[in-house]
Amino acid sequence: MTDVSYRWGRAGFGLAVPQLQVAAGETVLLLGRSGSGKSTLLSLICGTVMPDQGRIDVGGADLCTLSAARRDRHRAEYIGLIFQQFNLLPYASVTDNILLPLRFAPKRRGRVSGPLHEAARLCAALGIDEALLAARAGSLSVGQQQRVAAARALIGFPQLIIADEPTSALDAASQETFLSLLFDQARTHNSAVMMVSHDARLAPMFDRVLQMDDIAQTLPPPPQKMRSATKPEHNA
Numbered sequence: 001m002t003d004v005s006y007r008w009g010r011a012g013f014g015l016a017v018p019q020l021q022v023a024a025g026e027t028v029l030l031l032g033r034s035g036s037g038k039s040t041l042l043s044l045i046c047g048t049v050m051p052d053q054g055r056i057d058v059g060g061a062d063l064c065t066l067s068a069a070r071r072d073r074h075r076a077e078y079i080g081l082i083f084q085q086f087n088l089l090p091y092a093s094v095t096d097n098i099l100l101p102l103r104f105a106p107k108r109r110g111r112v113s114g115p116l117h118e119a120a121r122l123c124a125a126l127g128i129d130e131a132l133l134a135a136r137a138g139s140l141s142v143g144q145q146q147r148v149a150a151a152r153a154l155i156g157f158p159q160l161i162i163a164d165e166p167t168s169a170l171d172a173a174s175q176e177t178f179l180s181l182l183f184d185q186a187r188t189h190n191s192a193v194m195m196v197s198h199d200a201r202l203a204p205m206f207d208r209v210l211q212m213d214d215i216a217q218t219l220p221p222p223p224q225k226m227r228s229a230t231k232p233e234h235n236a
């Protein structure tokens with residue numbers, strides 16, 4: 001992204017990012033204090049919020065030039081998402097959850113010759129027991145759900161995997177195991193991974209570590225209008 005700025009509402013939190021690039025296959029950790037705008041930045045990269053100015057290139061297209069419907073399709077094709085709460089469909093099976101993005105992304109679907117086989121392969125690679133493939137996603141442990149969410153993001157190997165605090169519910173050893181399994185899969189297909197966390201201890205596992213304070217500026221609040229100077233006074 002280049003020269004991007006965004007403000008929530010008229011006078012809400014504002015963020016400016018002069019330059020941010022992620023190379024193919026790169027793993028990037030984005031660190032920053034609570035409220036510094038990490039999730040806002042991820043929403044801009046995903047095209048779920050549109051910048052007030054600037055360019056955001058994902059998969060060879062400037063998101064700002066796409067209609068809302070094309071942006072949704074573009075996101076499904078080029079970005080795999082792992083949310084903090086995983087956002088799995090609790091009543092659907094593990095397999096159906098993993099296959100879901102392929103419904104909205106024909107190019108990703110085209111890269112998967114046998115979807116059921118690929119879902120099972122990803123599960124095995126990420127340490128999900130084969131017996132769980134038919135289980136309801138909502139019946140799984142937090143650690144298992146996180147791996148299913150990773151398999152869903154990886155299927156069809158989009159160019160970019162975005163992960164918003166996906167390991168915050170796990171202990172340190174489980175976090176490391178999860179990340180190394182995720183990175184092994186992403187690297188085999190040159191998918192980049194950009195992950196947000198509060199936890200600087202994860203830094204050595206990543207190719208590059210970015211601090212919000214170094215890549216983004218918080219915008220000052222817009223000037224208040226001088227309402228009292230123009231408003232007629234009422235005498236009681």
Ligand SMILES: Nc1ncnc2c1ncn2[C@@H]1O[C@H](COP(=O)(O)OP(=O)(O)OP(=O)(O)O)[C@@H](O)[C@H]1O
Nearest residue numbers: 008009012013032033034035036037038039040041
């Ligand atoms: N939907 C929204 N509407 C209005 N303001 C919002 C919205 N989402 C976030 N903000 C504001 O943007 C600022 C940055 O929030 P954001 O969630 O991006 O930070 P963060 O670094 O991800 O925080 P955390 O680490 O606590 O998740 C906050 O002041 C927040 O109130």
